[in-house]
Amino acid sequence: MTTLKRTDVERIAALAHLDLTESETELFTRQLGDILSYFDRLQQIDTTGVPATTHPVASAPVMRADEPRPSMPRDEALANAPDPGGDGLFRVPKVIG
Amino acid sequence: MTASSIQTIADIRAAMTEGLTAVEICAQYLERIAAHDGPLHAFTHVAKEHALERAASIDRRGSQDPDLPLAGVPVAVKDNICTRGLPTTASSRILEGFVAPYNATVIDRLTRAGAVVIGKTNCDEFAMGSTTEHSVSGPTRNPWDLERVPGGSSGGSAAAVAARLSPIAVGSDTGGSVRQPAAFCGIVGLKPTYGRVSRYGLLAFASSLDQISPLALTVSDAATLLQAIAGQDPCDATSAAEAVPAFDAALREPVPHPTIGVPWKILEDGVDPNVRTAFSAAINVLREQGAQIVDVPLPHATYAVPTYYVVAPAEASSNLARYDGVRFAYRAPLDAADADLTSMYNRTRESGFGAEVKRRIMLGTYALSAGYYDAYYLKAQQIRTLIRRDYNTAFERVDAVAMPTTPTPAFGLGERSDDPLQLYLGDVFTVSANLTGLPAISLPCGYVASGLPVGLQLTGRAFDEETLLRLGAGYERDAPWWRDTPPAAASTG
Numbered sequence: 001m002t003t004l005k006r007t008d009v010e011r012i013a014a015l016a017h018l019d020l021t022e023s024e025t026e027l028f029t030r031q032l033g034d035i036l037s038y039f040d041r042l043q044q045i046d047t048t049g050v051p052a053t054t055h056p057v058a059s060a061p062v063m064r065a066d067e068p069r070p071s072m073p074r075d076e077a078l079a080n081a082p083d084p085g086g087d088g089l090f091r092v093p094k095v096i097g
Numbered sequence: 098m099t100a101s102s103i104q105t106i107a108d109i110r111a112a113m114t115e116g117l118t119a120v121e122i123c124a125q126y127l128e129r130i131a132a133h134d135g136p137l138h139a140f141t142h143v144a145k146e147h148a149l150e151r152a153a154s155i156d157r158r159g160s161q162d163p164d165l166p167l168a169g170v171p172v173a174v175k176d177n178i179c180t181r182g183l184p185t186t187a188s189s190r191i192l193e194g195f196v197a198p199y200n201a202t203v204i205d206r207l208t209r210a211g212a213v214v215i216g217k218t219n220c221d222e223f224a225m226g227s228t229t230e231h232s233v234s235g236p237t238r239n240p241w242d243l244e245r246v247p248g249g250s251s252g253g254s255a256a257a258v259a260a261r262l263s264p265i266a267v268g269s270d271t272g273g274s275v276r277q278p279a280a281f282c283g284i285v286g287l288k289p290t291y292g293r294v295s296r297y298g299l300l301a302f303a304s305s306l307d308q309i310s311p312l313a314l315t316v317s318d319a320a321t322l323l324q325a326i327a328g329q330d331p332c333d334a335t336s337a338a339e340a341v342p343a344f345d346a347a348l349r350e351p352v353p354h355p356t357i358g359v360p361w362k363i364l365e366d367g368v369d370p371n372v373r374t375a376f377s378a379a380i381n382v383l384r385e386q387g388a389q390i391v392d393v394p395l396p397h398a399t400y401a402v403p404t405y406y407v408v409a410p411a412e413a414s415s416n417l418a419r420y421d422g423v424r425f426a427y428r429a430p431l432d433a434a435d436a437d438l439t440s441m442y443n444r445t446r447e448s449g450f451g452a453e454v455k456r457r458i459m460l461g462t463y464a465l466s467a468g469y470y471d472a473y474y475l476k477a478q479q480i481r482t483l484i485r486r487d488y489n490t491a492f493e494r495v496d497a498v499a500m501p502t503t504p505t506p507a508f509g510l511g512e513r514s515d516d517p518l519q520l521y522l523g524d525v526f527t528v529s530a531n532l533t534g535l536p537a538i539s540l541p542c543g544y545v546a547s548g549l550p551v552g553l554q555l556t557g558r559a560f561d562e563e564t565l566l567r568l569g570a571g572y573e574r575d576a577p578w579w580r581d582t583p584p585a586a587a588s589t590g
Contacts, residue, residue: 008463009459012462012463012466013459015462016446016458016459017418017421017442017443017446018443018446018447018450018455018458018459019440019443019444019446019447020447020455021447024452024455028455028456028459031517031518032456032459032460032463034518035406035460035517035518035521036460038518039403039406039407039473041400041403042400042403042404042407042473042476042477042480043472043476045397045400045476045480045483047480047483050480050482050483051479052475052478052479052482053478053479053481053482053485053532054305054478055305055335056291056305056306056481056485056531056532056534057290057291057292057337057534057559059292059335059337059338062334064331072199076198077198079196079198080194080195080196080198080425080426081424081425082422082423082426082427082428083428090423090424092423092438093431093436093437093438093440093441094438095437095438
């Protein structure tokens, strides 16, 4: 039986870059615990030697010639950015404190 | 044929042959949306000017141009598919204000075929959900009963078509997100084989499961729409090289002596008795048409839901990492003093994503995290293989596998919002087609006693949408449920 502790939820939230609220952490500890317990039934199946399906329909690797083509203009690519910075770049808050 | 009586692509063709213009047809649908979408909220954006301009360009070119199989046909587009110059938000706060800088391949193909994008439709945020309640702009309601959900995640697309606010629509189906709302709204939803339709420009949810999918009133219209969007695309390496058959032509040929498998054992528990009655009646119609009905076991089918809810959130947690407050639309307001990059990421994602998306990101991150990968993700991918083998075995004997699309009809708004696991269990019959990549169609097959529609799902062999369309067209001829219009629909008298 899978159990999920509050500290597990806090650890996962940090990995997922989610600044969860108190009540969300509490709610997710309960709900994700229920869902993970339900997943326990997957362990009932013997999958020894069964290959994993990574692609639902088998296909060969797709290759193409590496030729330069026009790409999206920079101003269009930046048009949706929350802080385009004005010099053709994405501006972000300071990285090192 | 008057504009107000138009329902299907065939109606539009007939009307244009009689002299109606694409602009007049477009204006008719815009009027219907203005008059009827208020209570439904199927649309998150109505592209009025864009659509009328497009329609005018079709009129200039001439509606009889044989290169325009969808000349003047309005199409509603789920809001997780990029449409150049139009909002594309996946119903998420984190993409509020995002205007797509390019078209998804399906949009380019629809445009080339003469279709007119009439608007963007509401969905569960990032296509995660089966109610269309998880939308930043509020829920879509079911045209058959405004107090019930339309299904999801493509609930806006399904409600728009059912209410005659658009003749056809595109959605995306990752675990049933087109077939389930089609069933709840009494229309046709077709998930093609994985790879049949390019995913380029679809906001990725689970890349090994997602497939852009047609919604329509009739099987014939679903076939015409699939024809327009199917085929390999250099922009999507997972799009398939398989030749695209002439689906329209195939429809006219019934499947001779089909064999249809029904997994009776898995229908014994948890299926609403009214749904089972409607499903059994549909099976009888197929039997009377000459189909041989046989039992197929599908021994791993009951593991499909937990398998899916490991795989899909795992892939989603990776795909949604890109929404970080740097490139797309939304960034959380920050306190100047302590704002560094990591807290910007964390606060943007916390306030930009809704509860269900966060739940799935958490679930997926957990399943992929160190120490759990083998027990969850790898295990699920192995069981995925076993589920596919069940279907391979079934297809040695049958042409299609039939089951109800959903175990219940549409439920009440808010009825299941506190219990995510209960909601996930409702996907029991739809997720296998995504896990296996196989094509599946949901057809309207009658009603439960309270008057809500029921869906019949047929699953076929890989790249054999033709058989599903032929069986579906045959069924529809003897059971034309699509002619019934829901109470909240535009009148088409």
